[in-house]
Amino acid sequence: MRTLFNIVLFIGLVLYLSMILIGGAFGASITKPVYIPPLALQYMPILKEEIATHWPVLPTSSMLAAQVETESCVSIKSKRCWNTRAELKTDREYGFGLGQITITKRFNVFEEVKASDKSLSHWQWDNRFDPRMQLRAIVIKDRNDFNRLRWAATVNDRLAMTFSAYNGGLGGLLKDRTLCSRTAKCDPTRWFGHIELTSYKSKTVVKGYGKSFYAINREYPKQIMDLQPRRAKYVPYMD
Numbered sequence: 001m002r003t004l005f006n007i008v009l010f011i012g013l014v015l016y017l018s019m020i021l022i023g024g025a026f027g028a029s030i031t032k033p034v035y036i037p038p039l040a041l042q043y044m045p046i047l048k049e050e051i052a053t054h055w056p057v058l059p060t061s062s063m064l065a066a067q068v069e070t071e072s073c074v075s076i077k078s079k080r081c082w083n084t085r086a087e088l089k090t091d092r093e094y095g096f097g098l099g100q101i102t103i104t105k106r107f108n109v110f111e112e113v114k115a116s117d118k119s120l121s122h123w124q125w126d127n128r129f130d131p132r133m134q135l136r137a138i139v140i141k142d143r144n145d146f147n148r149l150r151w152a153a154t155v156n157d158r159l160a161m162t163f164s165a166y167n168g169g170l171g172g173l174l175k176d177r178t179l180c181s182r183t184a185k186c187d188p189t190r191w192f193g194h195i196e197l198t199s200y201k202s203k204t205v206v207k208g209y210g211k212s213f214y215a216i217n218r219e220y221p222k223q224i225m226d227l228q229p230r231r232a233k234y235v236p237y238m239d
Contacts, residue, residue: 034233037073039082040065043098043131044237050136054119055143059155064138065234066224067163071100084129090208096128099138107169113137116144138166145170153189160191160221168201168217175200191221 044065051061058064073081080086088095095102102109110128114120117140123133145165152158165173173195180198181188188195201214209216223230 035076036233036237037069037076037081040069040234041237043068043082043084043135044234046132047135047139048238050132050139054117054136054139058143059159060239062231062234062238063159063224064142065238066231067138067142067166068098068135069230070220070223072098084131084134097134098131099134099141101128101134101137113141116140142166151189152191153187156225157189157191159225161195163221163224164191164217167220168213172201172217
């Protein structure tokens with residue numbers, strides 16, 4: 001009997017220790033802190049203020065935080081992540097800041113966005129790294145395009161088109177919409193599965209980018225709107 005009792009006690013002890021180990025591992029996976037870029041914590045309050053002032057009816061504010069990450073972060077822990085001085089310099093373009101405001105031989109988004117709203121009209125080139133002005137430019141540029149896309153079938157389609165326009169230009173989006181309207185079974189009021197699949201953008205991989213401009217533009221709305229891998233971390237701070 002004593003031997004049986006010892007066996008039962010041993011088995012019980014093994015099960016108890018196993019439960020502790022499993023529970024500890026499970027608890028660690030739940031409570032593991034999500035990494036937030038330090039500069040994001042510094043600039044998200046400013047982003048919220050700019051949204052409240054210039055686009056208070058924005059459906060989901062965390063999307064704009066995810067947009068900043070998409071534009072500025074090579075990786076989540078890189079020095080340029082949420083860095084107002086993040087710059088892209090190639091033979092084709094120059095981009096700067098949290099929204100990578102772009103200047104090429106064909107267009108100058110810095111001048112365009114300044115002309116689009118009086119609150120940006122005084123923004124000077126020498127002060128281009130100012131975080132509030134950069135974030136205001138993102139909010140206003142997105143807001144203006146969103147307001148022009150009232151014909152979109154749903155809010156999500158409209159937001160996806162807004163982000164596509166930010167990345168590839170509103171004119172490019174409207175051309176793709178026209179192509180969709182001329183394509184069988186393509187609804188020109190919808191992005192997902194419709195305009196998303198029809199485009200005049202090049203599908204040739206571009207040197208220095210690793211992808212085609214079509215691929216870059218089509219993944220851009222998903223990177224911003226999907227909860228994973230980017231937006232979820234900003235929801236508690238922005239929404």
